[in-house]
Amino acid sequence: MIFEPGEQATLEGDAVFEGVGVHSGEPCVLRVFPAEADTGIVFRRGAASVRAEPGNVTDVSRGTTIGAGGATFVCVEHLLSALAGAGVDNAVCELDGPELPVLDGSAGPYVSSFGQVGVRAQGRERRCFSVKSLECFARKDAVMVASPSAEFEISYLLRYDSPVIGMSFRKFSCSKDSFGRDIAPARTFGLVSEAEALRSAGLAKGASEENVLVVYDDHVRPALRFSDEFVRHKLLDMLGDLALAGGAISGTVFGVATGHWANVEMARRLRKE
Ligand SMILES: [Zn+2]
Known part of the structure; x- marks a missing residue:
């Protein structure tokens, strides 16, 4: 888990998730890529990119939404929980629409996919x-x-x-x-x-x-x-x-x-x- 002190880590390869947004009902595709140390978790759509940090949270009424420069990413919390649980500090999460896929409503599908892809340490201490x-x-x-x-x-x-x-x-x-x-x-x-x-x-x-x-x-x-x-x-x-x-x-x-x-x-x- 990223909540314990240690070396930063990222995924060994890419992970892809397809589903629908629980609020929009729209189909969506999420791709999670490895990223360099100190990148953090960054959400990207087209040219827009938003780092997952408290200052970029724009709404907390139904799920946690982050956004900047007109691009929003709705319901990021289950993915962030799974990445944290898998010990992933750094990743780029590319989404083709505004809302993340709800999958089965848990973080289970993320965790099993990250387990298959694998996680590697990056030789730099996490904050x-x-x-x-x-x-x-x-x-x-x-x-x-x-x-x-x-x-x-x-x-x-x-x-x-x-x-x-x-x-x-x-x-x-x-x-x-x-x-x-x-x-x-x-x-x-x-x-x-x-x-x-x-x-x-x-x-x-x-x-x-x-x-x-x-x-x-x-x-x-x-x-x-x-x-x-x-x-x-x-x-x-x-x-x-x-x-x-x-x-x-x-x-x-x-x-x-x-x-x-x-x-x-x-x-x-x-x-x-
Ligand atoms: Zn939840």
Whole structure:
């Protein structure tokens, strides 16, 4: 994982992903190429290129969107999470449209593809960002707390006004857990009661039970991969957004009912050190 100190790394070769955008419903092709040390993760379409960093985040309402100079890249967080989990610091991600493919709603397909392509060290240390003192910020019922620690650990408390989701808590640490096994397969989710509002706002056009866990009043479809798949997905998103900091992190980060806005704010605060 890029969150631990060590040498920077990139992919050994190219990886290609085809799918649809969960919001646009449009087909899209994403190509991920190796890149030189200190490149970071750069998104490219035509002549436009945007580096994945907190200052380039333009929207956090439904997924994390980065953009600059008129080019936007929507829903970058699952790819960023997979790259971070695979230990990839440097890559160029070329996309033929505005939105990344949702694939199966998790980071699993990215992780298995990067595993096949392989990752190579680049002989240069990655930057490291530390939580220097206790930090806390809140918005309505959502609270995010960061505290100093030699290791990187994140945790999340999910509270949802749905009997199917309810409340759950989970931690992730690089030393104790496996990103590929424990986090990457967890899919995104949505309440069926919110789907209509999203569709009338022109969103979720590509959403289906192929790529989203659909939560009804008393059940979820399709079947869960983990009994606590919802909170695992929140950790997946948090890792992807924290990767915007662009390096290793020493510190613990705890989110209570937080979303992309809080994760991106934390990445921004880490970089300011
Ligand atoms: Zn997500």
